[in-house]
Amino acid sequence: MNRTLPIYLDYAATTPVDPRVAEAMIECLRDVQLQGNPSSMTHEFGRRARAVVEKARAQVASAIGARADSIIWTSGATESNNLAIFGAARFNRDRGRHIVSARTEHKAVLDTLKQLEAEGFEVTYLKPACDGIVHVEQVSEALRSDTQLVSLMHVNNEIGVVQDIAAFGRLCRERGVLLHVDAAQSVGKIPLDVQAMNVDLMSMTAHKVYGPKGIGALYVRRTPPLGLRPLMFGGGQELGLRSGTLPTHQIVGMGLAFELAQRELTSDVARIKALRQRLWDGISKCGDVELNGDPEQRVCSVLNVSFHGIEGESLQFALSELAVSTGSACASASESPSYVLRALGRSDQLAQSSLRFSLGRYTNQAEIDAAVAAINREVARLRSLAG
Numbered sequence: 001m002n003r004t005l006p007i008y009l010d011y012a013a014t015t016p017v018d019p020r021v022a023e024a025m026i027e028c029l030r031d032v033q034l035q036g037n038p039s040s041m042t043h044e045f046g047r048r049a050r051a052v053v054e055k056a057r058a059q060v061a062s063a064i065g066a067r068a069d070s071i072i073w074t075s076g077a078t079e080s081n082n083l084a085i086f087g088a089a090r091f092n093r094d095r096g097r098h099i100v101s102a103r104t105e106h107k108a109v110l111d112t113l114k115q116l117e118a119e120g121f122e123v124t125y126l127k128p129a130c131d132g133i134v135h136v137e138q139v140s141e142a143l144r145s146d147t148q149l150v151s152l153m154h155v156n157n158e159i160g161v162v163q164d165i166a167a168f169g170r171l172c173r174e175r176g177v178l179l180h181v182d183a184a185q186s187v188g189k190i191p192l193d194v195q196a197m198n199v200d201l202m203s204m205t206a207h208k209v210y211g212p213k214g215i216g217a218l219y220v221r222r223t224p225p226l227g228l229r230p231l232m233f234g235g236g237q238e239l240g241l242r243s244g245t246l247p248t249h250q251i252v253g254m255g256l257a258f259e260l261a262q263r264e265l266t267s268d269v270a271r272i273k274a275l276r277q278r279l280w281d282g283i284s285k286c287g288d289v290e291l292n293g294d295p296e297q298r299v300c301s302v303l304n305v306s307f308h309g310i311e312g313e314s315l316q317f318a319l320s321e322l323a324v325s326t327g328s329a330c331a332s333a334s335e336s337p338s339y340v341l342r343a344l345g346r347s348d349q350l351a352q353s354s355l356r357f358s359l360g361r362y363t364n365q366a367e368i369d370a371a372v373a374a375i376n377r378e379v380a381r382l383r384s385l386a387g
């Protein structure tokens with residue numbers, strides 16, 4: 001069988017590994033001198049492994065304007081979100097049991113908060129404006145004397161809207177409330193500076209930034225130090241916040257991926273943005289389409305589009321030559337319409353006739369032109385069948 005693969009427009013679900021990253025990881029796995037346990041400081045094998053782990057820690061820290069010792073390795077943004085939210089909430093449970101978040105957060109945040117509600121915490125879920133934006137005034141109004149944590153994402157994974165984290169940071173710092181940010185989708189697309197943005201906790205993952213799956217990090221503010229109750233207990237690695245043997249080759253991959261993301265951010269963004277504009281111009285020719293989320297305050301790579309008069313699933317089926325998604329990868333297994341689009345006030349039906357197109361480092365103009373041709377052809381065909 002020699003079927004051609006679809007055009008990959010699903011970078012927000014995961015990205016391919018950059019060949020330079022793959023090379024570094026393979027080299028690390030092949031190097032017998034790096035096979036020691038990075039926590040074994042009693043011999044040279046351990047110390048060499050530790051050195052490359054610490055180099056990667058510095059690379060990740062540098063990409064977000066942080067101190068290297070504020071980076072804790074995890075298995076990905078899901079674990080980072082769990083560690084940040086459970087960790088802060090449980091550590092500070094006597095300071096207050098109220099948390100502020102939003103309806104459009106990733107499930108890794110929402111389901112963690114749901115667990116905390118079962119433990120006696122109270123959560124206010126802000127409803128964003130119809131353009132997907134959470135306004136700082138909403139956050140301010142939601143804060144109470146017993147609020148201990150605000151958890152809001154930087155870039156939304158389904159619609160690509162960018163929140164004003166610096167404004168949330170100023171507010172939270174002023175009111176003495178911790179701010180956690182899920183930044184899984186913003187590394188490499190928006191310059192990040194945790195100090196300037198007054199972020200206390202920030203979740204990151206490698207596989208949305210051309211690194212490997214299964215490795216992530218949590219930024220934990222160090223000055224003044226911030227307490228977290230761990231999720232994993234054992235060998236006491238990562239300052240006791242995340243026990244378990246460090247996966248050296250995964251960490252090396254994430255470090256290089258973040259260094260490349262930082263170094264190539266400006267050129268990547270300019271190129272991807274131009275392609276996204278070309279895609280949107282082409283899709284607009286279908287007529288009766290709506291862009292979901294603010295048209296300006298958005299990341300360079302994502303377009304979420306509602307097609308009037310068509311069922312989303314029939315469109316996705318008709319567009320089998322494109323690898324796109326109807327929502328987040330995790331939610332699209334279920335039939336229900338996207339909760340993010342529902343939170344923006346879209347009807348079930350319109351939410352269901354929406355597709356997310358996400359572009360990345362390897363998207364080229366020929367792919368965009370082929371995608372536009374397929375979309376225009378299939379939308380016209382499905383509408384004529386429906387009409």
Ligand SMILES: *Cc1c(COP(=O)(O)O)cnc(C)c1O
Nearest residue numbers: 076077078106108157184185205
């Ligand atoms: C992908 C993603 C996650 C989950 O990250 P994993 O590393 O796959 O666990 C969390 N939040 C957002 C916004 C994401 O896009």
